[in-house]
Amino acid sequence: MQRIFAIVGLTWKAAFRYRLFWVLAALLVGAVVALPMLIKDDGTARGFTQILLTYTLGSITALLGIATLWLSCGTLARDIEESQIQMVVVKPIARWQIWIGKWLGILSLNAMLLAIAGGSVFFLLQWRATRLAPDQQAILRNEVLVARAGVREILPDFRDAVETELQRRLRNNPVNPKDIPVIRKQIDEQIKAGIQSVPAGGYRPWRIDLGRAKNSLRDQPLFLRVKFFTAQSAPSGTFMALWQVGNPEKMRVWRSEPMSLAPETFHEIIIPPNLFDENGLLDIVFVNPNNATLLFPLDEGMEVLYREGSFGLNFARGLGIIFCWLALLASLGLAAASFLSFPVAAFVSLSVLILGLSSGTMASVVEEGTILGVDHESGAAQASSVLDTVLVPVFGAVLKVINLVQSFSPIDSLSTGRSITWTQLGLAGTQIVLLLGGILAAIGIITFTRRELATAQGTS
Amino acid sequence: MNFTREKFYKPILLALAACLFFGVSQTQRAMNRDRETLGLTRVAPLENAPPVLAFTTVALGGFRGLIANALWIRASDLQENDKFFEMVQLADWITKLEPHFVHVWLVQGWNMAYNISVKFSEPEDRWRWVQRGIELLRDQGIPWNPDETLLYRELSWFFQHKMGHNLDDAHQFYKIAWANEMKEAFGGKPNYAELLDPQTDEAKARVQTLREKYKLDPQLMKEVDELYGPLEWWLPDAHAIYWAEMGRRKAKSEEQQTLRRSIYQTMQQAFFRGGLRENKIDNTFTLGPNLEIIEKVNRTWEIFAEEDLSQKEHMKSFHKNFLHNAVYFLFVANRKAEAARWFDYLSKTYPQAVLDKNGRKYALDEFAIAQVTEDVSETDVNKTTALIQGFLRSAFFELAQDDDDRAANFELMAQKVWNRYQAEIEGAQKRVGLKPMNELKRAVREELFDPESGFSPEMLNHLRTKLGMSAPTNAPTAGVVPK
Numbered sequence: 001m002q003r004i005f006a007i008v009g010l011t012w013k014a015a016f017r018y019r020l021f022w023v024l025a026a027l028l029v030g031a032v033v034a035l036p037m038l039i040k041d042d043g044t045a046r047g048f049t050q051i052l053l054t055y056t057l058g059s060i061t062a063l064l065g066i067a068t069l070w071l072s073c074g075t076l077a078r079d080i081e082e083s084q085i086q087m088v089v090v091k092p093i094a095r096w097q098i099w100i101g102k103w104l105g106i107l108s109l110n111a112m113l114l115a116i117a118g119g120s121v122f123f124l125l126q127w128r129a130t131r132l133a134p135d136q137q138a139i140l141r142n143e144v145l146v147a148r149a150g151v152r153e154i155l156p157d158f159r160d161a162v163e164t165e166l167q168r169r170l171r172n173n174p175v176n177p178k179d180i181p182v183i184r185k186q187i188d189e190q191i192k193a194g195i196q197s198v199p200a201g202g203y204r205p206w207r208i209d210l211g212r213a214k215n216s217l218r219d220q221p222l223f224l225r226v227k228f229f230t231a232q233s234a235p236s237g238t239f240m241a242l243w244q245v246g247n248p249e250k251m252r253v254w255r256s257e258p259m260s261l262a263p264e265t266f267h268e269i270i271i272p273p274n275l276f277d278e279n280g281l282l283d284i285v286f287v288n289p290n291n292a293t294l295l296f297p298l299d300e301g302m303e304v305l306y307r308e309g310s311f312g313l314n315f316a317r318g319l320g321i322i323f324c325w326l327a328l329l330a331s332l333g334l335a336a337a338s339f340l341s342f343p344v345a346a347f348v349s350l351s352v353l354i355l356g357l358s359s360g361t362m363a364s365v366v367e368e369g370t371i372l373g374v375d376h377e378s379g380a381a382q383a384s385s386v387l388d389t390v391l392v393p394v395f396g397a398v399l400k401v402i403n404l405v406q407s408f409s410p411i412d413s414l415s416t417g418r419s420i421t422w423t424q425l426g427l428a429g430t431q432i433v434l435l436l437g438g439i440l441a442a443i444g445i446i447t448f449t450r451r452e453l454a455t456a457q458g459t460s
Numbered sequence: 461m462n463f464t465r466e467k468f469y470k471p472i473l474l475a476l477a478a479c480l481f482f483g484v485s486q487t488q489r490a491m492n493r494d495r496e497t498l499g500l501t502r503v504a505p506l507e508n509a510p511p512v513l514a515f516t517t518v519a520l521g522g523f524r525g526l527i528a529n530a531l532w533i534r535a536s537d538l539q540e541n542d543k544f545f546e547m548v549q550l551a552d553w554i555t556k557l558e559p560h561f562v563h564v565w566l567v568q569g570w571n572m573a574y575n576i577s578v579k580f581s582e583p584e585d586r587w588r589w590v591q592r593g594i595e596l597l598r599d600q601g602i603p604w605n606p607d608e609t610l611l612y613r614e615l616s617w618f619f620q621h622k623m624g625h626n627l628d629d630a631h632q633f634y635k636i637a638w639a640n641e642m643k644e645a646f647g648g649k650p651n652y653a654e655l656l657d658p659q660t661d662e663a664k665a666r667v668q669t670l671r672e673k674y675k676l677d678p679q680l681m682k683e684v685d686e687l688y689g690p691l692e693w694w695l696p697d698a699h700a701i702y703w704a705e706m707g708r709r710k711a712k713s714e715e716q717q718t719l720r721r722s723i724y725q726t727m728q729q730a731f732f733r734g735g736l737r738e739n740k741i742d743n744t745f746t747l748g749p750n751l752e753i754i755e756k757v758n759r760t761w762e763i764f765a766e767e768d769l770s771q772k773e774h775m776k777s778f779h780k781n782f783l784h785n786a787v788y789f790l791f792v793a794n795r796k797a798e799a800a801r802w803f804d805y806l807s808k809t810y811p812q813a814v815l816d817k818n819g820r821k822y823a824l825d826e827f828a829i830a831q832v833t834e835d836v837s838e839t840d841v842n843k844t845t846a847l848i849q850g851f852l853r854s855a856f857f858e859l860a861q862d863d864d865d866r867a868a869n870f871e872l873m874a875q876k877v878w879n880r881y882q883a884e885i886e887g888a889q890k891r892v893g894l895k896p897m898n899e900l901k902r903a904v905r906e907e908l909f910d911p912e913s914g915f916s917p918e919m920l921n922h923l924r925t926k927l928g929m930s931a932p933t934n935a936p937t938a939g940v941v942p943k
């Protein structure tokens with residue numbers, strides 16, 4: 001370990017020698033200080049905090065990401081080209097220890113810079129929050145500067161009902177066996193629609209089980225996060241909604257004033273505390289006073305949000321996930337620099353990064369099944385190509401790898417006050433650092449070990 | 461020797477760069493002139509732009525479009541996921557990158573004022589987004605594109621439709637919020653003598669606020685009032701007309717009609733709801749008709765009918781309805797002479813419109829009452845009771861607002877309906893007769909003093925004073941309201 005730490009120390013010295021640390025620190029703190037003065041918000045404290053979190057953390061991630069790639073390519077490739085590495089490899093240190101030492105050096109540098117920048121953002125937000133009016137502060141601390149978890153209704157298993165109905169239909173109307181999966185899916189959707197739809201004048205109940213969280217939720221307000229769809233339009237663009245929360249037979253009940261809500265968008269409705277029973281069950285009823293049927297989708301129609309933890313710890317976990325991304329970028333840069341010259345390694349690393357950020361395009365190609373696009377009216381591919389047979393599976397495989405990294409969105413979660421759990425952080429560490437980072441590290445270490453360093457000198 | 465060369469190398473390069481920049485700045489004007497005369501560009505060079513805008517349009521060059529597209533995609537994605545807090549910033553960047561692309565301004569402004577605002581359930585949140593949409597066009601879009609009539613039309617529409625109409629559930633909030641802002645800005649009702657020639661520091665500050673914050677030109681305001689008013693400048697309709705008129709003055713001849721129609725439509729709206737009455741007792745506003753613009757609104761209907769011969773019959777139908785309402789509103793406001801004049805005009809222009817179902821010409825008061833009833837000779841006791849109670853409620857409401865004339869008029873209408881009904885059912889009073897008028901009045905009064913009635917405590921206190929009633933005590937009253 002002493003040898004590895006020696007390499008870590010050399011990496012730090014190089015970063016300071018090139019003034020990289022100071023320049024980065026200045027840029028990061030500058031971003032934290034300057035952004036609040038430059039960005040335009042929607043005029044609310046909540047909106048300002050959300051946009052500030054998004055842009056500062058986004059800037060920090062971008063700055064540190066680019067710097068990490070650059071440094072990781074440079075610290076190894078330039079050492080090789082300028083023959084400085086030869087002064088190290090002649091020492092009693094294995095090649096893998098050099099590689100890991102450089103990786104840890106970059107990581108520790110990132111950790112320090114991330115801590116400085118992240119800490120600045122955190123204290124800036126806390127300081128700004130204390131200067132707000134009490135009611136604005138309450139909104140911030142309930143909805144943004146908080147870690148909220150969500151719980152949804154446990155969906156019943158429709159499979160038995162679907163099969164029963166399917167068999168009944170097949171008895172009456174036998175069909176081609178090839179059509180059975182389609183019919184099964186249709187029956188499934190019909191059964192779900194019966195639960196999701198709330199006809200005019202009707203109502204829809206939910207029973208949400210808060211589980212063990214009930215013990216910590218005494219005297220805490222909860223939020224209903226709801227979304228509905230409708231096929232009809234209203235001149236005002238909104239529909240009236242009436243809510244009742246609580247069980248009239250067991251405890252006090254809260255009934256809302258008529259609310260004017262827009263469809264196809266999430267609404268968060270704060271409800272008073274202590275409306276769930278001793279078993280942690282919360283009863284919610286929606287009454288539809290409109291002349292239109294409203295549909296609450298099973299997956300996102302109703303979610304109850306509650307405070308799970310503090311913003312500080314949540315923020316730290318979010319920074320942890322960003323740190324995992326930086327660790328992966330460091331592995332990528334070092335792996336490329338293990339066998340490429342500095343400019344080529346930098347180019348390759350940046351290209352891989354851009355490829356990773358282009359997942360939206362690849363996702364559309366995989367979904368549509370063609371790289372040439374589809375006719376949006378008929379849904380059919382505009383033309384088939386031999387490229388599709390190669391690229392669509394390749395894109396599919398690449399997407400699976402990219403999703404290991406991009407399935408985490410700490411900035412999004414922090415700006416909306418959602419909890420980042422320890423499980424998510426652990427999963428990020430495992431998938432991003434150990435799995436993907438480990439694969440890149442293995443490639444890098446193996447190529448670096450087998451490389452003839454003496455033949456890799458630059459011409460200068 | 462090498463050290464000396466290196467010592468001067470960088471300073472010489474810097475000096476050379478400075479000389480070249482100076483040279484370019486001198487030739488820039490000539491190059492811009494040549495661009496225009498030789499037709500080398502569709503877009504005029506941006507002049508007097510703030511540093512950020514100048515940077516984005518010059519330094520980014522052809523990448524501007526690409527970056528604008530990327531930002532637009534981000535904005536669409538965020539909107540689909542209901543994340544609106546970045547919208548103001550993204551709209552700002554997109555419009556800065558494409559400042560002369562009119563549809564960018566239109567779409568972003570509309571998106572904020574209409575699509576995003578309606579996603580929020582609280583009126584305050586909706587108002588915030590409507591303001592963002594208005595500010596985008598008024599404070600940035602129009603200054604950068606002063607000759608683009610579409611922008612004026614759109615801004616006028618926001619005022620006329622989003623704020624002035626009643627389709628948005630929060631429209632009352634928008635009107636009240638805007639009225640409060642205008643009250644603050646004008647320091648009361650607009651005084652053109654003071655606005656055009658401010659003498660005091662306070663007046664000068666007021667004019668500066670109007671020009672810099674609301675982009676209102678007092679001279680143009682005065683001209684708009686003379687052409688289309690007098691308008692209520694605390695309400696959005698006046699501003700809709702202002703911006704449409706400003707656009708009309710810059711519009712080409714083929715664009716004139718659209719803006720004129722916009723002005724006329726807003727005038728119709730202003731007639732029905734363009735009168736603002738401030739309730740000083742509980743600091744609220746109520747909307748009512750603007751009777752001062754009847755003459756000019758009438759003229760607009762005549763112009764509509766002349767301009768569009770294919771729609772002439774429709775326009776006549778709307779004109780007739782307008783005159784019906786004009787007569788009624790004037791009558792209710794106790795401006796009987798004007799009501800009679802317009803009634804006379806209506807009977808000459810549309811003779812059939814003033815006849816009852818038996819072909820007899822209405823008297824003025826009968827005609828006014830007929831506007832709010834299906835049939836003045838209604839003989840259903842419940843419907844007639846409800847109608848009389850409605851007039852009495854209005855009378856008490858006007859009394860509480862110190863408008864004794866209107867209160868007296870509503871009470872008169874209630875009495876006329878009562879008299880007519882009792883005459884119609886002669887001989888059957890015992891069976892289907894109405895309760896005595898003072899009993900009906902008492903019942904309505906008791907209902908109004910119920911805490912659930914909706915009248916504020918301040919208004920109820922004022923009404924007690926007007927009626928000469930004693931103030932309520934804390935002693936239990938067993939549910940009986942004092943007479």
